Amino acid sequence: SQQGEEDPQALSIQEGENATMNCSYKTSINNLQWYRQNSGRGLVHLILIRSNEREKHSGRLRVTLDTSKKSSSLLITASRAADTASYFCATDNNAGNMLTFGGGTRLMVKP
Amino acid sequence: NAGVTQTPKFRVLKTGQSMTLLCAQDMNHEYMYWYRQDPGMGLRLIHYSVGEGTTAKGEVPDGYNVSRLKKQNFLLGLESAAPSQTSVYFCASSYLQINQPQHFGDGTRLSIL
Numbered sequence A: 001s002q003q004g005e006e007d008p009q010a011l012s013i014q015e016g017e018n019a020t021m022n023c024s025y026k027t028s029i030n031n032l033q034w035y036r037q038n039s040g041r042g043l044v045h046l047i048l049i050r051s052n053e054r055e056k057h058s059g060r061l062r063v064t065l066d067t068s069k070k071s072s073s074l075l076i077t078a079s080r081a082a083d084t085a086s087y088f089c090a091t092d093n094n095a096g097n098m099l100t101f102g103g104g105t106r107l108m109v110k111p
Numbered sequence B: 001n002a003g004v005t006q007t008p009k010f011r012v013l014k015t016g017q018s019m020t021l022l023c024a025q026d027m028n029h030e031y032m033y034w035y036r037q038d039p040g041m042g043l044r045l046i047h048y049s050v051g052e053g054t055t056a057k058g059e060v061p062d063g064y065n066v067s068r069l070k071k072q073n074f075l076l077g078l079e080s081a082a083p084s085q086t087s088v089y090f091c092a093s094s095y096l097q098i099n100q101p102q103h104f105g106d107g108t109r110l111s112i113l
Helices: none
Strands: A005-007 A010-014 A019-024 A031-037 A043-050 A055-058 A061-066 A071-076 A085-092 A099-101 A105-110 B004-007 B010-013 B019-025 B031-037 B043-049 B064-067 B073-078 B087-094 B108-112
Touching: A005 A085, A010 A019, A019 A085, A019 A105, A031 A061, A031 A071, A043 A055, A043 A061, A043 A071, A071 A085, A099 B043, B004 B087, B019 B031, B019 B087, B019 B108, B031 B073, B043 B064, B043 B073, B073 B087
Parallel strands: A010 A105, B010 B108
Antiparallel strands: A005 A019, A019 A071, A031 A043, A031 A085, A055 A061, A061 A071, A085 A099, A085 A105, B004 B019, B019 B073, B031 B043, B031 B087, B064 B073, B087 B108
């Protein structure tokens, strides 16, 4: 089945550094979403990028989408300890009637 | 505004027991979903509903049943719990369409012994 796969599985950085996470998927999409999950909590939607968009910004978040490579990246600039969480990409199918989540990237930001 | 509320938060069951997980949303969303999350894996869709009175199977529906009698509530039932159903269960909702931003509850941790 179609699935987004995040890379790396885990990432540890110092506060103030940038964090980059990547997501690859297999088949055509209408949009791709990124979510954050803090330990013991539910997922929180961060950003949605449509297949005809190449880049999108939201505060310290920057998402890019390359449909020719079937990949996306999430960049968190000037990271903070509060950014420590797991980050998931989610892709829909071509019909837009299914959303599939990847296994996530665990980000640790050390103070 | 509570968003999506799941009850209970934790539960331990014995193999063969049954239980119902309750999800309530106060955002007037049409779509509701039940996912399970296992260690090191992403979320997998169990069942979903596109409106009051409707339900549909997701990726891993076996062993589960659901009901959507009221628009704001979505119930997930385990008729005869098995150890393989030990997981964290998340409910989510979205205003329109499955591929739009979803709002999640904080999960129910279920252990089956």
